[in-house]
Amino acid sequence: MSHKNNPKRFALNMSAAQFTKFYIMHLLQVSQPMISEQFKKEFKKLTKNWIPAPSTLLDTLHDMTEEGLLYRKEDYKSHDKKRQKVYWYYLSDAGKEEFDVLKKRYKILFEEQIDILNKIMKEVYR
Numbered sequence: 043m044s045h046k047n048n049p050k051r052f053a054l055n056m057s058a059a060q061f062t063k064f065y066i067m068h069l070l071q072v073s074q075p076m077i078s079e080q081f082k083k084e085f086k087k088l089t090k091n092w093i094p095a096p097s098t099l100l101d102t103l104h105d106m107t108e109e110g111l112l113y114r115k116e117d118y119k120s121h122d123k124k125r126q127k128v129y130w131y132y133l134s135d136a137g138k139e140e141f142d143v144l145k146k147r148y149k150i151l152f153e154e155q156i157d158i159l160n161k162i163m164k165e166v167y168r
Contacts, residue, residue: 067141075130111137
């Protein structure tokens with residue numbers, strides 16, 4: 043992701059897929075393993091009204107696994123009820139390193155957006 047001004051992106055200058063990847067890494071730093079259903083719940087808690095599209099979430103998880111940022115294990119959703127098989131996702135060492143890099147890079151973007159939003163709130167909503 044380039045930090046340069048992209049006229050097609052305003053908010054955070056990042057795509058939904060990039061934010062999804064970043065937040066998945068954060069969630070797995072805090073609590074792992076997780077299944078896709080848990081990621082959806084965590085996104086909803088964060089944003090209240092937005093979760094990544096199912097295809098975005100699953101594609102991102104797949105791509106991150108292919109890139110070696112995550113690894114997954116097939117297991118049951120619940121060992122009490124061995125009906126539903128799911129993939130449990132874990133952050134790999136490479137994923138932890140990548141997250142440290144992204145945290146530094148995205149902090150600048152987040153701070154810029156906070157400044158813009160604060161100015162808008164002061165100017166428009168005096």
